[in-house]
Amino acid sequence: MSSKKKVAHILIFPFPAQGHMLPLLDLTHYLARSGLTITILVTPKNLPILNPLLSSCPNIQPLVFPFPPHPKLPSHVENVKDLGNHANLPIINSLAKLQDPIIQWSNSHHNPPVAIISDFFLGWTQHLANKLGIPRVGFFSSGAYLTAILDYVCHNIKTVRSQDVTVFHDLPNSPCFKFEHLPTLARIYKESDPEWELVLDGHIVSGLSWGWIVNTFDGLECKYMEHLTKKMGDGRVFGAGPVNLLNGSDPMTRGKSDSGSDSDVLQWLDGKPDGSVLYVCFGSQKFLTKDQMEGLAIGLEESGVHYVWVVKEEQSDSIMSGSGRGFMIKGWAPQVSTLGHGAVGGFLSHCGWNSVLEAIVSGVMILAWPMEADQYVNARLLVDDHGVGVRVCEGPNTVPDSTELAHKIGESMNGDKSEKVKAKEMQRKANEAVKEGGSSLMELSRLVKELSNLETKINVG
Numbered sequence: 033m034s035s036k037k038k039v040a041h042i043l044i045f046p047f048p049a050q051g052h053m054l055p056l057l058d059l060t061h062y063l064a065r066s067g068l069t070i071t072i073l074v075t076p077k078n079l080p081i082l083n084p085l086l087s088s089c090p091n092i093q094p095l096v097f098p099f100p101p102h103p104k105l106p107s108h109v110e111n112v113k114d115l116g117n118h119a120n121l122p123i124i125n126s127l128a129k130l131q132d133p134i135i136q137w138s139n140s141h142h143n144p145p146v147a148i149i150s151d152f153f154l155g156w157t158q159h160l161a162n163k164l165g166i167p168r169v170g171f172f173s174s175g176a177y178l179t180a181i182l183d184y185v186c187h188n189i190k191t192v193r194s195q196d197v198t199v200f201h202d203l204p205n206s207p208c209f210k211f212e213h214l215p216t217l218a219r220i221y222k223e224s225d226p227e228w229e230l231v232l233d234g235h236i237v238s239g240l241s242w243g244w245i246v247n248t249f250d251g252l253e254c255k256y257m258e259h260l261t262k263k264m265g266d267g268r269v270f271g272a273g274p275v276n277l278l279n280g281s282d283p284m285t286r287g288k289s290d291s292g293s294d295s296d297v298l299q300w301l302d303g304k305p306d307g308s309v310l311y312v313c314f315g316s317q318k319f320l321t322k323d324q325m326e327g328l329a330i331g332l333e334e335s336g337v338h339y340v341w342v343v344k345e346e347q348s349d350s351i352m353s354g355s356g357r358g359f360m361i362k363g364w365a366p367q368v369s370t371l372g373h374g375a376v377g378g379f380l381s382h383c384g385w386n387s388v389l390e391a392i393v394s395g396v397m398i399l400a401w402p403m404e405a406d407q408y409v410n411a412r413l414l415v416d417d418h419g420v421g422v423r424v425c426e427g428p429n430t431v432p433d434s435t436e437l438a439h440k441i442g443e444s445m446n447g448d449k450s451e452k453v454k455a456k457e458m459q460r461k462a463n464e465a466v467k468e469g470g471s472s473l474m475e476l477s478r479l480v481k482e483l484s485n486l487e488t489k490i491n492v493g
Contacts, residue, residue: 040484041069041143043095043134047151048078048123049112051315051386055173055247056151057085058275064089065279066480071145073134075099077110095137100129116319117216117405120153124234125227128156131163138164146486149245152179155234158241167242167486174385175248176256176271177203177413178215178406183263185218186235192218204255213408239263245479247273247385250471251461252392253413270475274389276368277466278476297340297370300359304338307377307452310399310445311370313342314382318403323431331437332358337445339380340370371396377452378445380424383407388414395459397421397451399444403428420455 044060046053057072064070064085070092072082082094099110104122112119138144149169150157161168172179180203185192192198192214199208212219217235222228238244244264248271250257260269272278301309312332314320320328325343332339338357342365367387370376371394379391380399388410391398398421400411414421424440425432444451465472 038143039067039069039091040147040486041071041145042483043138043145043148044070044072045148045150045154045157046072046074047127047153048075048110049120051384052151052153052173053078053081055273055275055386056149056171057082058278059149059171059245059247059272060092061085061089062275062278062476063480063483064092066476067091068480068483069143071095073097073130075110077108097130097133100126102126121227121231124153124156124231127154128230131156131160134160135163147242147483152238153231153234155236155238156230158234158237161241169243169245170238170241172244172246174246174406175388175410175413176246176253176260178385178409179244179246180256180259180263181209181409182215182217182235182406183239185215186232189218189221189232190223193221203259207412209408209412213402215409216405243268243270243479243482245270245272247275247389249273249462249465251458251465252418267478270479271465272472272476272479274393274462274466274472276386276389277393277462297359297361297366298373301340301370301373301375304375306374308338308445309373309375310335310337310339310378310380310441311342311367311376311396312339312380313365313367313387314401314403315384315387318382318428319344321429321431324429327432327434327437330434331432331441334434334438335441335445336438337441338375340365340376342367368394378441380441383410383414385410389462392420392455392458392462395456397444397449397455399424399441401425401432418454418458420451420458422451 042063044056046056060070060072072092073095074082075098076096079094079096085092086094101107102122102125105119105126109115109119112123145166147167147169148157148161149171152170152172158168181200184200196211197208198214199206221232244260246269248257250271257269257271332341340359340361342361368390371379371390376396378399379396380401381387381391383398383400383402385406388398398414400415400421400423402408402411411423415423422444424437464470467473
C-alpha cells in the first residue's frame with residue numbers, strides 16, 4: 033500500500049474577459065509551476081486562450097462545459113470582447129447556471145478539488161464552494177484601492193446611489209468620489225432585478241471567502257492592502273502582483289500577432305530618442321466617437337511629440353496621420369513589448385488595471401483619461417497618491433480640446449519630469465516585489481503552502 037500524499041487539486045474559474053482572464057492565467061501558471069494540480073473551467077470558445085498554458089504545464093487540465101444560453105446573448109458569444117462591457121451582466125448570470133454541473137463533476141472526480149479560486153465577478157461561487165464543502169478564494173484582477181471601494185459600494189448600495197458624492201471614511205485619507213466616478217455597478221445596478229441581485233449578492237458574500245488574492249504589490253498599494261486585511265482578517269489577503277511578472281517571458285504570452293506589426297513598430301521605435309514617444313491605447317472595449325478621434329488626432333499632431341496610436345480596425349479609416357510623427361496600429365497591438373521599448377516615455381491610457389500595471393512594469397508614466405469602471409479610482413492612485421501620472425482628460429463622452437490636450441502632452445513628455453522619474457522608481461518596486469524575498473513572492477509562497485496543506489487536512493480528517 034502506498035502512503036503517498038495526493039497533490040492538492042485546485043479548481044480555477046476565470047471570468048471570460050481579457051482584463052480578467054489573462055491575469056488569473058498568469059497566476060495559475062505560477063501555481064502550477066509550484067507543484068499544485070490545476071483544473072481550469074472554461075466554455076468551448078474560450079478554450080483556445082488556454083493553449084499556451086496547457087502546452088507548457090502538464091499538471092493543468094481544462095474542464096470544458098457548454099456555455100449556458102442567455103436571451104440577451106447571441107449564440108456565438110462566450111466572451112465579453114465579442115459584445116463589450118454590457119455583456120458582463122448576462123455572462124455572469126449564464127455562468128451561474130453551471131453550479132450543478134460543477135458539483136456533479138466534483139462528486140464523480142477521483143481526486144476532487146480542495147479549493148476553488150474564482151474571479152471576483154463570480155462571487156456566486158462562494159455558494160458553490162459551500163455546497164462542495166471546500167474553501168473559495170476570490171481573485172481580484174483589479175487593485176486593492178478599487179477592491180475596497182467596490183466592497184463598500186456593494187454593502188451600502190442604497191446610500192451610495194442616493195448621493196452625488198461618497199466619502200469613504202474608513203479608507204486612508206477618507207477619499208471622496210463623485211457618483212459618476214464610482215465603479216460601474218453603482219451606476220447601473222437595478223434593484224429587484226434578479227440578474228443584478230445575483231451580481232450584488234456575489235460581491236457581498238465574497239467577503240465570506242477563505243481568502244482574497246489581489247493583483248497588486250506593497251510598493252503601490254500597501255495602505256489599501258492593510259485596509260483589506262483588517263476587513264478579511266490576518267493572513268487572508270494575498271498581494272500577488274504584478275502577476276504578469278511572475279513567469280518571465282515564458283510561456284504565458286499575452287497574445288501574439290502574425291501580422292508583422294510587432295517588428296514594424298519596434299523598428300520604427302528604434303529610430304527615436306529614449307523616452308520621447310507617447311503610446312496611445314484605450315483598451316479592447318472602448319470605442320471613441322468620431323469627434324473624440326478627431327480631437328485626439330489634432331492634439332497629438334500639435335503636441336510635436338512622436339506617438340504610437342492603437343486604433344480599432346473599424347475606426348482606422350476615420351483618422352489620418354499626416355506628419356510622420358505618428359505610427360498607427362490597427363487592431364491588436366504588441367503592448368507589452370512596445371511599452372518596454374526604451375523610446376517610449378509615456379502612455380495615454382484609460383487606466384484599466386492591466387494597462388496600469390504594464391506601464392508600471394515598463395517604467396512608463398501614465399497620461400490618464402479615465403472613462404468608466406475602475407479607471408477613475410486607478411487614475412487617482414497614479415496621479416494623486418504616487419505622482420506617476422498626469423490627468424489629461426476624463427469621461428467616456430468628453431471631446432478633448434485639441435489645443436489644451438496638445439499642451440498637456442507636450443509638457444508631460446518634455447524632458448525628465450518628476451512623473452517620469454517616479455515611474456522609474458515604481459518600476460523598481462514592482463520588480464523587487466516578485467524577486468526572491470520580495471513581498472509578492474513571499475505572499476505567493478504562503479498561498480501555495482496553505483493550499484497544499486488543505487489536502488493534508490482533508491486526508492487527515
